Amino acid sequence: MADFGGTDLDAFRAEARAWLEENFPKSLRGEDTYGQEGPATETEDRKRWKQAMADKGWGAPTWPKQYGGGGLSGPEARVLQQEMNRIGAYNPVAGMGTSMFGPTLLEYGTEDQKQRHIPPIVRGELRWCQGYSEPGAGSDLASLQTKCEDAGDHWVVNGQKIWTSGAQYADWCFCLVRTDNTKKHEGISFVLINMHQPGVEVRPIKLIAGSSPFCETFFTNARVEKNDMVGPLHGGWTVAKRLLQHERSGQSGGRMTGGQATVADIAKKYVGVDEKGRIADLDLRSRIAAHMIDAKAHSLTLARAVAEAKGNLNPNATTSVMKNSGTQIGQMRSELLVEIMGHQGLGWEGDDFTKEELSTVRQWLSGKATTIFGGSQEIQNNIITKRILGLPELTQKQ
Template sequence: MADFGGSDLDAFRAEARQWLEANFPKSLAFSEAALIPGGEKPTGDALLWKQRMAEKGWGTPTWPTEYGGGGLSGPQGRIVQQEMERLGAYNPMAGMGISMFGPTLLEYGTEDQKARHIPPIVKGELRWCQGYSEPGAGSDLASLQTKLEDRGDHWVVNGQKIWTSGAQWADWCFCLVRTDTTKKHEGISFVLINMRQPGVETRPIKLIAGNSPFCETFFTDARVEKNDMVGPLNGGWTIGKRLLQHERSGQGGARMMMGPNVVDLAKRYVGLDASGRLADQDLRTRIAKHQIDAKAHTLTLKRAADEAKGNQNPSATTSVMKNSGTWIGQEKAELLLEIMGSQGLGWEGDEYTKEERDAVRSWLSGKATTIFGGSQEIQSNIVSKRILGLPDTTQNG
C-alpha cells in the first residue's frame, strides 16, 4: 500500500479510531493482559479481541495481505498503534513470531515458507521460541555446537540450548545450528524445528522473581524437514544477526517501560506537602529526571521511525535504543520500590496488595533485560563499531 500523507492519513485515523472503538472490548482497557507471561490461552473478551484482530490483520498491520497481514503503510501502522494506546488496547498477537521471526522470514524466506508459517503467526495460532544461546555459547554465540546432520530426505538436530523463552509452551523454534565444524560464523545454518515431536525436551528454569519464563532445551535426533532451512546451508549467521536487530528493536520500545504510573504512586505512598508537591524533594528530582529520560527515549523512537520513511527494517541503531529502553525500565522499577518503601518488598501475604507483590517481582525480573537479547556491553560494542566507526582494539591486542 502507498505511503499516504496529509488528509489521507487524517481520514485513515478516523477510520481506525472508529473500528477500534467498535471492536475493542472496553473490559480490557488498560489491562495487563498483554504483559502476563505463561501458557494460558485467552478466554472471554480477550479471546474475542484476538479473533477480531486476526480477521482484520492489524496484529501485524504492515505485513502483506496475502499472508493475512493488514497491508498498511508505515505511517498507517503507527496510527493504528497510537489509536490503540489512546484506548488502552494491546496487541493480542504479541510474541516472538510477531516481533522477531515473522519479519525475518518475510525478508529471507521462500514463498513456500512464508505461505506455511506467516498466516498462523498473523492469526496467533502458533507460538514460537528462539534457539540461540547454549551453555558454552552466550555472548560468543558463534561458538554454538548444536549440530544439524543430513539424513537424506530430512535433517536431524542434536544438542542443547538454554534461556529459550517460552519453550515449554512453544509449537515451533527458530534455531541456529552447526552445519560445518571447520568454520565458525560460516558454519552456522538457520532452521525451523517442530517442538511437538519426540526428541525435544524442555526443562523450565525458575528465576529469582519466582517465575519460569526460560528453559533448557534438549534436542535428540529431532527432525527438521528439508524445506525448513531458511536461507542457504551455512548461511544462517547473517539471518540470525538480522533477527537480533528485530528483537532489540522490540526491547528498545515502549513495552520495556510499561507498568504503574510513578507520579500517581508517589502521591499515594509518599504524600504531598503544603504546596501540593511530593513531600520528598530528592525523590521529586529523581522522578523528574526519569520522566525526562523516558520522554527523550520515546521521542527518539518516533524520530527514528519518521526518518526511516517507510523502511520497515531495523538498523544498528536498535542497539542504542535497546540499551536506553532497558536502562529506563530498570530505573523505573527501582523508583517504584523506593516509593512503596517496605510495602514494595512484599513477596506474599494479605498485608501486601497485588500491585506491591508485582512490583518486587518486576524489579527482580527486570535485572535480566540488560543481559538477554544481547548484553549492554555487546550493544555498546555494536554502537562503537557500526555507528561511531571506532576501531576494534581487540584485533590489535
C-alpha cells in the first residue's frame, strides 16, 4: 500500500474502495455479526472475509503493523469506515478484543504481552470477555473481592464475577482482582485469565430481550501465569480506568447511535410520504429531525474529543459525557423505530414479521441496559460534576 502520510485521503479512499469491492463478499452486504449471542456460523464467505481483513490488518486499522494492525492514521481509518458503510460491510473481528482490551494492552502491556496477545486479536482467532463487576461490586467497582494470590511461579484466582458479556464463548478474560486486602483502589491488579481451564465455570443469564450475552463467572483456583499481569502489582486500577475509557468511547459511537438505514428512511417506508416526498406525519417528522440533529452533533463532538485526546494516555472524564450522550441517542433511536413500525415493531417470532422487524424489538429491549452497563448514567454524571465541572460533593445535613 502506498504511504499517504495521512494527507492524500482521496487517493486512500480510492484504494480502500477498490479493495473492498474486490474482497467483501456481496452475500454479506448489510450483515452485522457484532454483539451477537454466539459466534457466527462460519460460512465460506464469512471465513474468506475474515481472512482478507486479517491479512490486510484492517480489523484493527490504526494498530501498529508490527502486531498485525493496519497502521493507518485516524483520518484514513475514518475514510475506511465510511467506505465500509457505503457498501454495507462489517468488521469481522470486532469485539472486546479490538474495542477495549487491545487498545489498553498496546498502551500498558509489555512487549512480550503485545507479541503474544495482539496478533490473535487482529486475526479474529480468540474471543475476550471482561471480568470487572461482582455481586457486591457494581457501581462501586473498587469494592471487588475476587482474590489473586501468589503461588510461586504463577497466580491463583478465586472469586465470582457477574455480567460477564460473552463469557460462555470467550477464550480469555481480562480481569480485575484483589492482591492487597489492606487497601481499596491501590490493592487491585489487572490479570489475564485463560478461560479454558478446570477452575473456570460460566453460567449464562437470560435477559428480557431473549438472549444471554451476560454471564455469572466463577473462578476456583484458576491459574494465571506471572507474565499475564498487565501493569504493576497493585497497579490495576489505572489500567482498568483506561480500559473503561475505551469501552465508553465504543458505547458512545455509531453502534449506539445508528445503523445502515436512517430513521428517516425507515419512517418513509412505514409511515409514507406527502406530496413533497417528506415523512407524512408532521409531528413524527419533527422528532426525527431533532434526533438526527442530536446524533450529528454527538458524532462531531466525538470526533473532536478523539482528536484532542491523541497522544494522551491518561484516563480522562470526556468519555463520560460521550457515553451518556451516545447511549441516550441510541435509546431514542430504538424508541422511534418501534413507534414507526407500529404493531410490526412489536413482533417476537413468526412469518408475519421481517428479520429487521424482529431485530428492532430486541434491540429496543436490550438497549435499555446501555445507560447502565459500562458505568451507569448516574455514575457518569457524578464523574462529570466532579472531574469536569469541578463541583463539590453534596454532603447530607445531620
